[in-house]
Amino acid sequence: MTIANKASRAPKKLSMKQRYQVLTRDLDWEPTYVDPKDVFPHTEFEGITIHDWSKWEDPFRLTVDAYCKYQAEKDKRLYAVLDGFAQSQGHLTLTDASYLNAMKLFLQGVTPLEYQAHRNFAYLARHLNGPGPRFASLCQSIDELRHTQTEIHTLSNDNKYYSGFHNFQQMHDRVWYLSVPKSFFGDALASGPFEFLIAIGFSFEYLLTNLLFVPFMSGASFNGDLPTMTFGFSAQSDESRHMTLGLEAIKFLLEQDEANVPTVQAWIDKWFWRGYRVTALIAQMLDYMLPRKVMSWKEAFELYFEEQMLKGLFADLAFYGITPPRHVEDAIAEKEILSHQVYWTLYQFSHAAAFTTSVPTAEHEKWLAETYPETFDKLYKELWDKERENIAGGGRHFVRGLPQLCQVCQIPMLFTEPGDPTTICQRESEFKGEKFQTCSNGCQWIFEREPEKYVQAWLPVHQIYQGSCGGPTVPDVLAWYGVQEGDSGEHRGSLDDRRWQEWHADSVKEGN
Amino acid sequence: MTTTTARNVGVDIQESEQNRAVVEAIEETNPACIVQHMPGLVRITCPKRLVITRDSVEQKLGREWETHEFQMAIVSYFGHIKDWDDDEIVIAWDH
Numbered sequence: 223m224t225i226a227n228k229a230s231r232a233p234k235k236l237s238m239k240q241r242y243q244v245l246t247r248d249l250d251w252e253p254t255y256v257d258p259k260d261v262f263p264h265t266e267f268e269g270i271t272i273h274d275w276s277k278w279e280d281p282f283r284l285t286v287d288a289y290c291k292y293q294a295e296k297d298k299r300l301y302a303v304l305d306g307f308a309q310s311q312g313h314l315t316l317t318d319a320s321y322l323n324a325m326k327l328f329l330q331g332v333t334p335l336e337y338q339a340h341r342n343f344a345y346l347a348r349h350l351n352g353p354g355p356r357f358a359s360l361c362q363s364i365d366e367l368r369h370t371q372t373e374i375h376t377l378s379n380d381n382k383y384y385s386g387f388h389n390f391q392q393m394h395d396r397v398w399y400l401s402v403p404k405s406f407f408g409d410a411l412a413s414g415p416f417e418f419l420i421a422i423g424f425s426f427e428y429l430l431t432n433l434l435f436v437p438f439m440s441g442a443s444f445n446g447d448l449p450t451m452t453f454g455f456s457a458q459s460d461e462s463r464h465m466t467l468g469l470e471a472i473k474f475l476l477e478q479d480e481a482n483v484p485t486v487q488a489w490i491d492k493w494f495w496r497g498y499r500v501t502a503l504i505a506q507m508l509d510y511m512l513p514r515k516v517m518s519w520k521e522a523f524e525l526y527f528e529e530q531m532l533k534g535l536f537a538d539l540a541f542y543g544i545t546p547p548r549h550v551e552d553a554i555a556e557k558e559i560l561s562h563q564v565y566w567t568l569y570q571f572s573h574a575a576a577f578t579t580s581v582p583t584a585e586h587e588k589w590l591a592e593t594y595p596e597t598f599d600k601l602y603k604e605l606w607d608k609e610r611e612n613i614a615g616g617g618r619h620f621v622r623g624l625p626q627l628c629q630v631c632q633i634p635m636l637f638t639e640p641g642d643p644t645t646i647c648q649r650e651s652e653f654k655g656e657k658f659q660t661c662s663n664g665c666q667w668i669f670e671r672e673p674e675k676y677v678q679a680w681l682p683v684h685q686i687y688q689g690s691c692g693g694p695t696v697p698d699v700l701a702w703y704g705v706q707e708g709d710s711g712e713h714r715g716s717l718d719d720r721r722w723q724e725w726h727a728d729s730v731k732e733g734n
Numbered sequence: 735m736t737t738t739t740a741r742n743v744g745v746d747i748q749e750s751e752q753n754r755a756v757v758e759a760i761e762e763t764n765p766a767c768i769v770q771h772m773p774g775l776v777r778i779t780c781p782k783r784l785v786i787t788r789d790s791v792e793q794k795l796g797r798e799w800e801t802h803e804f805q806m807a808i809v810s811y812f813g814h815i816k817d818w819d820d821d822e823i824v825i826a827w828d829h
Contacts, residue, residue, distance in 0.1 A: 238801070238820045281815035282805075292805050432810055436746070436775075439809075443774035451774050455748045458809040466815055473828075516773055530812040534741050534827065538814070541829035 242283035247276075250353035262351045268414040271479035275352030278474050282358075282463050289361055293368065296456045300372055303452040308379050317445040317513040319384065319722035320713050323577040324511045325377060325450060326386040327503060328438055330576060331403045333373045334394040338407045339422060340366035346415055355474075358467045365460040369453075376453045384718050385708035386576045392704040393576050396691070398682035399503070399568070401632045405679060406500050410493075412675070416475065417489050423468035425493035429535070431461055432526035433501050437508050440516040476542040483543050492671065494547030495664035499631035502564045509561035509590065510582065518593040519561045528554065549664035552640050558594055559643050562602045567636045573620040574696060576705050578713035581609055601643055618712055622696075624683045628661035629676050630668050637661050653677055743813030743825045744779035746772075753807045755794035756786070763790050775809055783826040784813070 236244065253261050265272070306312070316322070343363035350356050381387035394400045410421040426434075439454030472490075475482045505519035517525075536546045565579070572579040582590065587606065590598045612619055625634035626648070639647045640663070649666040651658050653673040660666040669676045685691050692702025700710070708717030745760075747753050749771070757776050761769060767780035778784065791799045801823055813825040 238818075281818045283818060288802050292802065295806060432812075436810060440773040440775070455774065455809050458746075459748070459805055459807070462808045462811055463805070465811065469814060529742075530744070534743070534812055537741055538827045538829050 238283050241285055242280070245285040245287075246280075246283075246357045247353050258351070262349060264349050264415055265351055268416050269485060270416045270475060270482050272351065272475075273478055275350075275354070277477065278352050278354040279470050280354050280358050281466055281470075284357070284361060284463075289364075293364075293460075296459060297368070297372070300376075300449075300452050300456045304376060304379070304449050307449045312446075312448060313380060313383055314725060315446045319718040320511070320578070320580065321445045321447065321513050322380055322384050322386070322718070323579070323713070324438065324441060324507045325380060325447070326577045327507060327511070328450075329373065329377045329387055330390045330393045330397070331400050331503065332434075333370055333377075334391060335403055335407045336366050336369040336373065338411060340364075340370060342411055342418055342422070346418070349415055355467075355471070358463075358470075362460075362464055362467060365457075365464070369457045369460070372453045372456065376449045379449065383721070385706070385716075386578075386710075386718075388706070389576075389704040396682075397576060397703045397705075398627075399571075399575060401680065401682050402503065403500055405632050406496055409496065409675070419468070419471040420475075420486060420489040421493040421496070423464070424472045425468075425490065425497045427461065427464040428468040429494060429531055430497045430501060430527075431465060432530070433522055434504060435461065436526070437504055437516065437522055441508065441512045444514045444516045445512060472539070473542075476539075476544065487544055488671075490544065491548035492668050495549050495553075495662075495668060496631070498553050499633060499662075499665065502560060502633060505561035506565035506568060509593075510565040510579075510586075515589060520557045520594065523554075523557045548667065549662075552663060555640055556637070558597045559601070559638065562590075562594070562598065563636050563638065564633075566602065566605060567625075567634055570619065570621040571625075571634075573711045574700065574705075576703070576709045578709075578711055578716050578718065580713040581606055581613065597643070620711075624686060626659055627681050627683050628665050629658045629679055629681070630660055630665035632679065632681060633661060635659070635661055740781035741827055742779045742781055743784050743811075743827060744777060745784060745811040745825060746809040747776045747778065747807045748809050749774055749776050750807075752795070756791055756804070756807050759790035759794045760784070760786055762794075763787055783824065785825075786823040788821050 252258075259266070340363050343359045343366060347356050347360035347363055350359060377387055394404055407422075410418050410426075413421060435454060435458055439451050439458065442448075442450035442454060472486060475486050505523075508516065508519045508522060532546055532550070536544070568575065568577075569579040569581075587598075587603065591603070609619065625636075627634055635646055635648050637647050639645045647662055649660045649663065651660065651666060651670055651673070654677075656677070658669060658673070658677065660669050682691070686699055692698045713719055747757060753776070757769065757778065760778055761767060763785050764778075764780045764783075767778050767784065770777045770779075786801070786804060788799060788801055801818060801820060804823055811825055814828050815823065816826045816828070817824040
């Protein structure tokens with residue numbers, strides 16, 4: 223602000239609109255001795271028609287000075303909290319060491335996506351024709367790098383005391399369940415600039431962002447994890463700008479040319495389902511991994527998706543002829559069963575993961591039964607009852623085989639037929655004489671729309687069988703993943719659990 | 735959930751000392767809004783349209799406040815940011 227006052231000899235300060243016009247839009251120029259098509263070569267091949275790039279709106283009206291000022295302030299606030307938490311041994315005030323499984327999943331699965339987002343928004347900041355979306359993309363690119371850094375900094379304090387945080391980037395590239403978020407984002411990175419805007423800008427950042435991030439952050443708040451809550455909200459304050467970029471992107475494409483509408487609709491259909499499948503990991507996190515529950519997956523889905531998006535946003539987009547995403551009714555029908563199916567699978571495979579799992583306690587089961595009155599007692603309680611008998615007999619079980627993965631979302635075949643929660647859903651498609659398996663109508667539709675793309679998927683289980691993952695045995699593969707003693711398996715009696723008990727026993731004895 | 739036909743818009747604000755004034759100002763400017771407290775954040779929803787004015791926030795805060803500062807408070811929103819200028823921020827659906 224002071225810069226403008228000093229530098230300008232004009233009697234009056236410019237308004238926000240004028241400043242944005244002068245400092246963001248007016249810095250652009252028309253190329254004269256190079257064909258614009260050579261300057262921006264990537265914005266035609268997807269078949270999107272843009273008539274007038276100046277029609278792109280940026281309601282935030284950000285300028286470089288305002289951006290730097292507020293981002294610096296956000297970082298200052300965050301680092302003050304990190305210092306305070308570390309200095310006061312804040313990790314000992316968490317609800318339980320098992321809470322950190324949610325954060326391990328976050329660091330391994332989400333933080334590397336922030337970095338990929340940083341890269342691709344930097345690409346958009348160069349390659350979109352209009353100065354408005356280029357500047358918004360530049361800001362988002364820098365934001366995403368900030369998120370990567372602040373998340374790593376924040377969680378590095380947990381890495382001093384707990385397992386599973388030490389090798390997140392290598393794990394992201396190699397471990398089976400992390401191929402779910404990684405391949406999701408890889409799919410978006412391998413798309414053209416406009417599809418990426420709908421995939422990440424719109425579907426991920428607007429449609430699903432509250433399901434993805436707010437549960438983590440409110441979960442952190444409820445479980446005594448002040449630094450995570452703070453970086454989360456600090457990142458989310460940027461996220462509201464990202465949501466706006468996504469929403470402006472879709473409106474812009476729809477308003478520029480009617481011929482864009484069917485292409486955009488197909489991208490919404492694809493990217494809703496792709497993103498929704500990634501949220502399966504969040505669903506189990508909310509209902510099973512948080513020791514103190516914030517809200518159930520079902521509640522979060524109803525509030526953030528059905529209420530806000532289907533009733534609010536899609537009613538608005540109907541104006542352009544856009545309909546709610548294809549297969550959305552399958553997602554709604556799954557809301558009472560999703561988290562239970564996913565956690566039951568992760569429980570049985572956590573010997574090969576970089577987090578730990580446990581049978582729900584009696585109190586936790588009571589909450590599950592009350593929150594899911596239609597499904598928990600009827601379908602899932604008996605699994606856990608049986609497992610408790612196994613454990614009493616000394617046999618906590620892990621699945622020793624490897625699961626068939628979905629060719630598109632890369633999640634093991636654990637989902638059930640629509641309307642029949644006891645029959646596993648598996649779809650088969652053929653492409654060039656080979657058979658490919660998908661987990662749902664949604665993923666099959668996506669596969670058959672672009673089979674050339676999905677046949678190239680790097681499926682962790684196939685790769686293990688092909689000998690690309692360190693060797694044929696579980697210890698070979700875990701060593702190749704970079705998983706160490708204490709990272710995986712049963713939580714009760716694990717390294718983290720034993721240390722937690724010790725630290726808390728000490729504090730009773732010594733009074734500190 | 736609500737059964738009203740008017741579509742809601744809303745904003746989630748980080749719960750903090752300073753933001754309390756912002757929340758109070760929003761409540762005063764939008765009498766129809768509903769304020770819910772959730773872990774770490776305050777959620778404000780309002781039928782059709784939500785307005786945040788510089789004047790009302792400055793009065794509550796007792797100091798100058800530029801609308802850009804709202805970026806420090808906001809966690810998420812739903813609706814469309816119709817306008818964001820020196821004097822007010824308007825969240826509404828377009829159609």
